[in-house]
Amino acid sequence: MASMVSSVVRPNALLLAGIGLSAGVLSGLFGVGGGIVMVPAMVLLAGMTQQRASASSLAAIVPIAAVGALIFGGADSVDLPAAAILIVGSLIGVQIGARLMARVGDERLRIGFAMLMIAIAVTMLVT
Numbered sequence: 001m002a003s004m005v006s007s008v009v010r011p012n013a014l015l016l017a018g019i020g021l022s023a024g025v026l027s028g029l030f031g032v033g034g035g036i037v038m039v040p041a042m043v044l045l046a047g048m049t050q051q052r053a054s055a056s057s058l059a060a061i062v063p064i065a066a067v068g069a070l071i072f073g074g075a076d077s078v079d080l081p082a083a084a085i086l087i088v089g090s091l092i093g094v095q096i097g098a099r100l101m102a103r104v105g106d107e108r109l110r111i112g113f114a115m116l117m118i119a120i121a122v123t124m125l126v127t
Helices: 013-030 034-044 050-074 080-103 106-126
Strands: none
Touching: 013 034, 013 050, 034 050, 034 106, 050 080, 050 106
16 A cells, blocks of 8 residues: 655744744734734745635644733733624634635635735825
8 A cells, every 4th residue: 555645735843933922922012913913924935825825823822822811911901892802703714714725725725815815904104
């Protein structure tokens, strides 16, 4: 029986640690990091597919967000009612998004992601 060769890209651990460090700093500083930093870095620098990078980012963001919430919560900077409402909406939305991701090709997903980033950047510059 022939062994199956995996076509999954296994990025360099040090590169991934650097991407995580950058995302962590930006998460703590600006409240961003998962999608805005990790996903493009994993696609462009680590050679991952858009889908795999997005899914990996979601898995990594859980402990990042938990630590940030604890630190900011200790400083009384978290609006708990707003956070609770965001959690409910996000838990529903991520299920929809994850199911849609499986139906969208990697190139279309990458283009859509880039368009979202541009729209956010332009909106923030204008307002």
